[in-house]
Amino acid sequence: MIVSIIAAVGKNNEIGYHGDLIWHLPKDMKYFKDVTYFHHIITGRKNYISIPEKFRPLSNRKNIVLTRDKNFFEPGCIIKNSLEEALSYAKSNNETEVFIIGGGQIYAEALEKKLVDKIYITHIHDCFQADTFFPKVDYTQWSLIFKQDHTGDEKNKHNFTFAVYQKII
Numbered sequence: 001m002i003v004s005i006i007a008a009v010g011k012n013n014e015i016g017y018h019g020d021l022i023w024h025l026p027k028d029m030k031y032f033k034d035v036t037y038f039h040h041i042i043t044g045r046k047n048y049i050s051i052p053e054k055f056r057p058l059s060n061r062k063n064i065v066l067t068r069d070k071n072f073f074e075p076g077c078i079i080k081n082s083l084e085e086a087l088s089y090a091k092s093n094n095e096t097e098v099f100i101i102g103g104g105q106i107y108a109e110a111l112e113k114k115l116v117d118k119i120y121i122t123h124i125h126d127c128f129q130a131d132t133f134f135p136k137v138d139y140t141q142w143s144l145i146f147k148q149d150h151t152g153d154e155k156n157k158h159n160f161t162f163a164v165y166q167k168i169i
């Protein structure tokens with residue numbers, strides 16, 4: 001099973017502010033949906049509850065929520081108390097590619113423990129006020145396997161680039 005991370009990051013690696021996303025980029029939301037559709041997704045509890053109620057659990061995906069709270073319950077979700085348990089659950093369900101969708105704590109743990117094979121990053125070409133950041137990545141250990149530039153428009157106010165990195169073995 002491939003273990004992937006998917007994130008959108010500003011120029012300073014910023015990913016969130018006050019428990020929410022910082023920008024509104026419908027094209028990136030569509031990309032996120034297209035990439036993760038029909039897969040298992042793993043999310044930190046804080047990221048999960050930041051998703052507007054009408055959109056959660058994320059449709060057509062197995063939503064695995066990570067929490068240390070043994071009594072946590074969310075309808076339609078699988079609750080796990082460690083990243084390793086979440087990954088083995090996806091693997092035992094014959095998942096081919098599982099997506100770790102954030103937030104900051106979960107990205108950091110997955111990268112620190114070297115559990116990640118691929119990183120899908122939307123690089124947003126602007127800086128934002130933030131309190132949550134994507135971990136520093138040593139890109140000499142990763143090869144860029146996909147890159148697609150997008151210019152901002154009426155609905156997507158920032159320039160951005162979709163990039164996919166694969167771990168160099």
Ligand SMILES: NC(=O)c1ccc[n+]([C@@H]2O[C@H](COP(=O)([O-])OP(=O)(O)OC[C@H]3O[C@@H](n4cnc5c(N)ncnc54)[C@H](OP(=O)(O)O)[C@@H]3O)[C@@H](O)[C@H]2O)c1
Nearest residue numbers: 007008016019020021044045046047067068102103104105
């Ligand atoms: N730009 C992006 O692509 C992107 C993507 C995702 C999220 N975000 C942003 O990131 C922010 C949220 O990130 P965050 O770092 O504050 O929180 P988070 O990573 O979403 O969630 C943290 C929570 O996950 C649980 N957790 C963490 N490590 C765990 C472990 N090893 N085992 C079991 N449970 C564990 C804990 O839940 P309990 O407290 O319940 O124990 C912890 O409080 C928001 O602003 C969100 O909008 C941005």
